[in-house]
Amino acid sequence: MDASKILGNHQLRSTAIRRNVIEFILNEGAAVSHQDIEKALPQADRVTLYRTLATFEEKGILHQVLDDESVKKYALCGTDCGGGHHHDDHAHFKCEKCEETVCLDEVSIPAVGLPVGYSRTSANLLIMGTCRACA
Amino acid sequence: MDASKILGNHQLRSTAIRRNVIEFILNEGAAVSHQDIEKALPQADRVTLYRTLATFEEKGILHQVLDDESVKKYALCGTDCGGGHHHDDHAHFKCEKCEETVCLDEVSIPAVGLPVGYSRTSANLLIMGTCRACA
DNA sequence: ACAATTATTGCAACACTGTTGCAAATATAC
DNA sequence: GTATATTTGCAACAGTGTTGCAATAATTGT
Ligand SMILES: [Mn+2]
Ligand SMILES: [Mn+2]
Ligand SMILES: [Zn+2]
Ligand SMILES: [Zn+2]
Numbered sequence: 644m645d646a647s648k649i650l651g652n653h654q655l656r657s658t659a660i661r662r663n664v665i666e667f668i669l670n671e672g673a674a675v676s677h678q679d680i681e682k683a684l685p686q687a688d689r690v691t692l693y694r695t696l697a698t699f700e701e702k703g704i705l706h707q708v709l710d711d712e713s714v715k716k717y718a719l720c721g722t723d724c725g726g727g728h729h730h731d732d733h734a735h736f737k738c739e740k741c742e743e744t745v746c747l748d749e750v751s752i753p754a755v756g757l758p759v760g761y762s763r764t765s766a767n768l769l770i771m772g773t774c775r776a777c778a
Numbered sequence: 779m780d781a782s783k784i785l786g787n788h789q790l791r792s793t794a795i796r797r798n799v800i801e802f803i804l805n806e807g808a809a810v811s812h813q814d815i816e817k818a819l820p821q822a823d824r825v826t827l828y829r830t831l832a833t834f835e836e837k838g839i840l841h842q843v844l845d846d847e848s849v850k851k852y853a854l855c856g857t858d859c860g861g862g863h864h865h866d867d868h869a870h871f872k873c874e875k876c877e878e879t880v881c882l883d884e885v886s887i888p889a890v891g892l893p894v895g896y897s898r899t900s901a902n903l904l905i906m907g908t909c910r911a912c913a
Numbered sequence: 914a915c916a917a918t919t920a921t922t923g924c925a926a927c928a929c930t931g932t933t934g935c936a937a938a939t940a941t942a943c
Numbered sequence: 944g945t946a947t948a949t950t951t952g953c954a955a956c957a958g959t960g961t962t963g964c965a966a967t968a969a970t971t972g973t
Contacts (some may be wrong), residue, residue: 656940656949677930688952693931695950709904713848713959714930734890739899753888755869755903760910764874767904768890769844775895791920791969812959823923828960830921848930849959 644669653702655726660687664695665704673743674708674716678778694750708730708744718746732765738774745774779804788837788860795822799830807849808878809843809870841866843879844902853881865891867900873909880909 646665647657655661667683668675678693696717699705703725705717723730734750738745752768781800784791790796802818803810815827831852834840836858840852858865869885872878887903 658940658950660951675801685818689930690932690953698950707846709846709902711842711844711902715848736892736896746971747893748791750890750892753890753906755885755888755909757871757885757905758882758910760913761871761907762913763905763907765906766842766901767846767906768887769902770890770892770898771899771900771902772896774891775893778895778897793921793969795922824959825924825961826922833921 649704653704655698655702656732660691661695663687664692664699668705668717668719673719673745674710675717676714678679678714682711684727685753696775703729708735708746709767711737711771716744718744721748734768734770736772736774738771738777739771740773740777744769780809783791783810784875787824788839790833790837795819795826797829798822799827802894803840803852809845809853809881813849821892834864838862838864843870844883844904845879846904846906851879853879856883869903869905871907871909873912874906875912879904880907885889 646662646669649665650661653743664680665685667680671679677689677692677696679688680696681689684692696715696753700707700717700722703720706720706729706745707723707726708718710716710717718735720729720731731746732752733748734752736747747770752766757763781797781804784800785792785796798819799815799822802815803812803867808813811828812824812831815831816822816824818837819827831840831850835842835852838855841855841859843851845851845855845868853870855866867887869887871880871882882905887901889898890897
């Protein structure tokens, strides 16, 4: 997947910062925080990075990943996300050793029985443990 | 449940602030943030409240509840938590209308098939939707 | 009831995260 | 290449969470 192409597909101008952010996330292979990006791209202004992440989330390029620390993390969306609508209903796994969080794209979040009167519109499942590389 | 008693059970001194925090959470019936407590107990110092929450979590009085916003929330533990060990393996529900997050104590987090090499030690499930009161 | 001991609190100071307004720069379309 | 609309960088700010240290208050024992 090519960064300029992704930007074009979402009606966003292709700038160096945006391409760099996308390429960084593609190479990472794990969910990244604002701070991760800031370290990887020290030439970019922090505010611009915050706005870049917000824009990418709005446009369906990135989705937020819940974390047990209280810092937001982001990962690449599937192809069916866009224009304010996300469809990233998969579980995430955070390794307690390497601290990496990855999308388990093939693991969908199971339905559970809710108390009467409750209805579900979305869900987040974060599994913690040890990943393959750290086992 | 009596606040002084809870504190005694966990080898903590019974102070006004601690009793007030516990009573506030008992009355709330939903997961609370530091800010919620700060508003409810304006006479208490913010730093003291942060330390109180950290202490309660360590001692097994409160457990953290994952939230989609990046502010930490806390709810009362079951009776089997204590001394650094938590056993709060239930799902949580956040209502998108009233913004309240509650423990679904009776809903345990289902096992899911993990990729080979991955092992699970704990999990967090946050379900979003509409609660009974807001339906 | 009192003093000694130890835990808790309040304050100041700080680092980090995230937001907004505005002017300068730059990507795209003509 | 120029015009236009978007994006960027900077400054300034509000909120969250942490640490060190001195003052205070809860327990323990006499
Ligand atoms: Mn994901
Ligand atoms: Mn809970
Ligand atoms: Zn790992
Ligand atoms: Zn509700």
